Amino acid sequence: MKLYTYWRSSCSWRVRIALNLKGLDYELHPVHLVKDGGEQHSQWYREINPQAQLPTLELADGTHLTQSMAIMQYLDKVHPDVALLPTEPLLYAKALQLAEVINAGIQPLQNLSVLQSLNRQDPSKELSMSWARGVIQKGLENLESLVKGSTTQFLLTETPTIAECCLIPQLYNARRFGCDLSKVPKLLEVEQACEKLDAFQQAHPSVQPDAQ
Ligand SMILES: N[C@@H](CCC(=O)N[C@@H](CS)C(=O)NCC(=O)O)C(=O)O
Structure with a gap:
């Protein structure tokens, strides 16, 4: 592939x-x-x-x-x-639910083409930065409220799902745009658990052959 x-x-x-x-x-x-x-x-x-x-x-x-x-x-x-999606129907739906909070609710609003369009209105980039920061902050806080109180190592279960595949890159973008991550402690706990896994380490932007 x-x-x-x-x-x-x-x-x-x-x-x-x-x-x-x-x-x-x-x-x-x-x-x-x-x-x-x-x-x-x-x-x-x-x-x-x-x-x-x-x-x-x-x-x-x-x-x-x-x-x-x-x-x-x-x-x-x-x-x-x-499996990236649990077989139990409710967990299956919840894993997709959490992933979609990011996939449908955050990422499209802060995609490159959206930010480039804002940069044409405000070449200083202040508008695009504050827009991205706002949509990511709100979306991640929404996600945190869906999982806070969860006692599992990852968002839903004891192994990562499609939800962590979406979460980790979104947290990286949150830092790029200056979000306040102290408001999402469970998400940070899950991030730490992911960072211990080789699969996540090898996928990180910093180790990609085209990293700049
Ligand atoms: N829903 C799509 C979104 C794809 C997407 O927005 N990709 C971004 C990079 S993360 C992109 O290619 N942006 C290029 C552009 O906006 O010109 C997916 O999940 O694959």
């Missing part, structure tokens, strides 16, 4: 964690999201992913899968060992 990725793309990072947790081999194909206006807009990449976004997973038969949530759920079906 080949993963089209960018070191700091949070959605690519989710999939790197998922692939690593499952112990799957994959090749990385970096796509630079910023240089020369963004390689995601180039013709060759749009043929792979018409949305011009990362990540894209290329399967052995050449199929291109996009959307990190769909990719992770595909991997869970095809490689069910080390």
Whole structure:
């Protein structure tokens, strides 16, 4: 498999964690999201992913899968060992619920194209920084209120799920934009548990071949 990725793309990072947790081999194909206006807009990449976004997973038969949530759920079906989604129906729904708070409720509001559009209105970047900080802060506090009181090592269970795959990259972005993480103590506890795992360490932006 080949993963089209960018070191700091949070959605690519989710999939790197998922692939690593499952112990799957994959090749990385970096796509630079910023240089020369963004390689995601180039013709060759749009043929792979018409949305011009990362990540894209290329399967052995050449199929291109996009959307990190769909990719992770595909991997869970095809490689069910080390499940990212619990089988018990309520836990299954809750793992998706927590992941979607980030996937649908935070990340799209602070995506690069949104911030670039705000930067055209305010080239000082103050507007985009405060917008991103606000939406991430609110979203993570919402997530914290859904899991506070949980006594498991991770958000829901004793092993990481699709929710941690989404959480860890979002916490990194929260720091980039100056959020106050003292308001989300359970999320930080879970982050510490994740950081001990090789799968998460190997997925970190700082160790990616295209890291700058
Ligand atoms: N819902 C999509 C979101 C993908 C997405 O927004 N990717 C970002 C990087 S994390 C991107 O490629 N942004 C490029 C741009 O905005 O031009 C997913 O989960 O894969």
